[in-house]
Amino acid sequence: MRKVMAPILILLTLLLAGCGDTKYFSVATASSGGTYYPIGVGLGHLWTEEMEGIKVTGQSSAGSIENIDLLRKGEADLAILQGLIGAQAIEGSGSFEGNPYEDLRSITMLWGNVEHFVLMNSKVETGTLEDIEGKRFSVGPQASGTEESTLTIMEGLGLTKENITPEYLGYDDTISAMRDGRLDGGSLPAGVPVSSVMDMYASGVDATVLEVTDEQLEEINSIYNTWYRFVIPAGTYPGVDEEIHTIAMPNFLAGSVEMEEEDVYNLTKAIYENLDTVHSIHSSAKEVSLETALDGLPAPLHIGAYNYFVEVGLEIPEELIPPEAK
Incomplete structure (x- = not known):
């Protein structure tokens, strides 16, 4: 009996040791019928497959406002948020009047809600x-x-x-x-x-x-600084042969300041080193690019994401430099 049990115990010990090396993260999204959920799940699959010792799962929710609550309580590690909700959360206004979430950190812009x-x-x-x-x-x-x-x-x-x-x-x-x-x-x-x-x-x-004129964009951003210039290409809509100059608000990936610097650096790097896979997740995910990674972000970058973007040569606006980097 001992001869039979010994190999089993050794195998179990090795398995448990292996499990101890795996980090588990969840990304809060929205309802399964929208865009947040499939993109969050898709990013989770990407990270799990491309990063050794990391397992990320998508988590359905009621959307951006609940996602802030999940991050604050530590019930989600990452979240996809609407830019306006992120701005309200970090400022303690709107839906978060008197209850700011100053530990909120941006990781990257994903795609835009075009006005x-x-x-x-x-x-x-x-x-x-x-x-x-x-x-x-x-x-x-x-x-x-x-x-x-x-x-x-x-x-x-x-x-x-x-x-x-x-x-x-x-x-x-x-x-x-x-x-x-x-x-x-x-x-x-x-x-x-x-x-x-x-x-x-x-x-x-x-x-x-x-x-939307440049002056109007500036006035709108004086309320919440989360919109950015967006040009709808000519031919996007039937019979419209000229560009439409409007604005957009980001849907962005966020996390808590408490996430480890190395983990967020690696998560960010995995996105931009696997853009073909990211773009195949959903039609909206085709917008993900380094050129737009910082557009409209309402909260300072997480130090891990900041380090990655500096490494690849992006110029970081002053308001996005995390306090941890100053």
């Missing part, structure tokens, strides 16, 4: 965001991320709901209401191309995507 403020051409005056004043305009479903970002953009322009006749419609319903003459325009932020905006142009709705 599409659409307006019937009969109501267009300057062709920029200021044209929504006085119009029947959908700000997005109540209590949605669309409504929150739209109202923040309006605040940067000196506008409130009192300056428009607000409606609270989803994307497809917004275009339908415009087509029927019941609505002048609406806010439709999403990754390019947005299917409802495709439908708007393809079905002959006489409307346009409004542009």
Whole structure:
């Protein structure tokens, strides 16, 4: 019996020793029907396959606000967040009024929510965001991320709901209401191309995507510094033969300052040394690139990510340099 048990005990000891060398991380995403979840799961697979001794799993959640709570409580190690929510969290404003999360750290921008403020051409005056004043305009479903970002953009322009006749419609319903003459325009932020905006142009709705001036971008970022310039290429939408100069907010990868420097360095490096794999995860993940890695990030970089980006030659804006590096 002893001769039989001895090899088994040795094998178990080796297995347990091996398990002790593995680090387990979770990345908080959102509901399984959206974009955050498949990208988070896909990144987890990439890290697990490419990094020795690392296992990363995707974790479904209610989205950015809950993800901040999960990071704060140590119930998630990483999270995908909307830029505006990250800015509110670190500043202790908006949904986090009086309860800042100063340990939040950015790792990298992933892909952008591109602002599409659409307006019937009969109501267009300057062709920029200021044209929504006085119009029947959908700000997005109540209590949605669309409504929150739209109202923040309006605040940067000196506008409130009192300056428009607000409606609270989803994307497809917004275009339908415009087509029927019941609505002048609406806010439709999403990754390019947005299917409802495709439908708007393809079905002959006489409307346009409004542009954002540099001055308007600066004013919007004075509220929350998380938007960046985005140019929609000509030909993206049917019949639109010129570039559309708008702005975007990042969906970004974040973690806590408490994550080990070496781990975050290696996680960041694995993303950018395996971009072909990253781009195959989801259509939105095709935007991941070193050229946009720092765009719109609302919180300082984690020291591990900072070290990687310095190593590959990126110029780090002052506001993104982590206190740990100063």
